[in-house]
Amino acid sequence: MNYLITGATGDLGFKTLTYLQNKVESMHLFALARSEKKAAQLKENGINVRLGDYGDLKTLKQAFKGIDTLFFVSGNSDNRQAEHQNVIDAAKTAGVSRIVYTSIANLDQSNSLLAPDHRYTEKAIKDSGITHTFLRNNWYLENEAAVLDAALKNKKLTTTAPNGKVAWALKREYAEAAANALLDATLPEIVELSGKPKSYLDLVDALNHNSSAKITIKYGNDQDFIDSLTSNGLPNEVAQFFLAIQKDIENNELNFHSDQFEKLLGHPLIPLSEAVTEIISF
The missing domain is CATH 3.40.50.720 (NAD(P)-binding Rossmann-like Domain)
Structure with a gap:
């Protein structure tokens, strides 16, 4: 094969x-x-x-x-x-x-x-x-790296999605699941890889678990979100893409849970407080 x-x-x-x-x-x-x-x-x-x-x-x-x-x-x-x-x-x-x-x-x-x-x-x-x-x-936690990095520097995490939730996981977890899927031809047609959905407030808690910075959360408007990223060096066009994703998150497009992810992995997903340490420097 x-x-x-x-x-x-x-x-x-x-x-x-x-x-x-x-x-x-x-x-x-x-x-x-x-x-x-x-x-x-x-x-x-x-x-x-x-x-x-x-x-x-x-x-x-x-x-x-x-x-x-x-x-x-x-x-x-x-x-x-x-x-x-x-x-x-x-x-x-x-x-x-x-x-x-x-x-x-x-x-x-x-x-x-x-x-x-x-x-x-x-x-x-x-x-x-x-x-x-x-x-x-679902959404790679690495996709939030710019948001998390800006939060550490600004001492606050800015989001336009106060009520949105996302089933974040690390790329390496998706990769491990993909490798297992490639080797298992008995899988169903659709495998939903979504862990337990979390909010941006949960992300702030994960940051504060690993940092003494006492980061707060700011539920801002579109321009607040763009400014939080571009002021930290992210190009405007990239910030605009992430703003579009914020709208998806605000509309709970990624607020979905399935037990198929952990079943395919054969073990639990990494806790959010541990996962953030793999993608940003504290």
């Missing part, structure tokens, strides 16, 4: 590879990279690399030859639906027998700004006829 990991030079893909290296013989484990330069680190870690780009169907068809199970990490370009279709078409042409795709939490009921692309991709995978598992990931 040959496995190929897309997004292998990104955090989630690389961490998934790391878990799989302990469970899959090196001759059966492959990674996708867009260029030889990006492939260099993977090769140094003993990974077999195939070159391919989501935007280039021809390279994907070549890269997927001989692959049985494909870990399909969702892309992040402005042309995501077309690029995702390339991945699916290439997988079908190459004879890939199973796709494990990273979707988003509670997609069937989601009104998130991220939902349309994932909804398109899930349908396209279904229509391809390829056996599949959709890992519906």
Whole structure:
């Protein structure tokens, strides 16, 4: 059984590879990279690399030859639906027998700004006829790093979502779950990876558990949130994206819980107070 990991030079893909290296013989484990330069680190870690780009169907068809199970990490370009279709078409042409795709939490009921692309991709995978598992990931705690870092510097955490909750978890936890999913073809079509939802006040408590700074919380408006990030060096366009996610959180788009995450992991998720220590410096 040959496995190929897309997004292998990104955090989630690389961490998934790391878990799989302990469970899959090196001759059966492959990674996708867009260029030889990006492939260099993977090769140094003993990974077999195939070159391919989501935007280039021809390279994907070549890269997927001989692959049985494909870990399909969702892309992040402005042309995501077309690029995702390339991945699916290439997988079908190459004879890939199973796709494990990273979707988003509670997609069937989601009104998130991220939902349309994932909804398109899930349908396209279904229509391809390829056996599949959709890992519906909640929000990576690492995505809050800029918010947490600004909170430590400003002695307050600013959010526009006073009542919103999120089932945060670390990327390495999602990666471990993904590795387990790749090796378990008996999983159901949909696996919801959402732990127990927490609020931004819970995040403040986690910060204060690890710091003597006595951080407070500020429920601000849109500009307050943007200012809290840009004053700490984050580019405005990135801050604007996180503001859009704040709106999703305010609308409880990520307030979803499932016991499937811990069942797939085989152990509990890391407590929030411990998890924050992995992504910021106190």
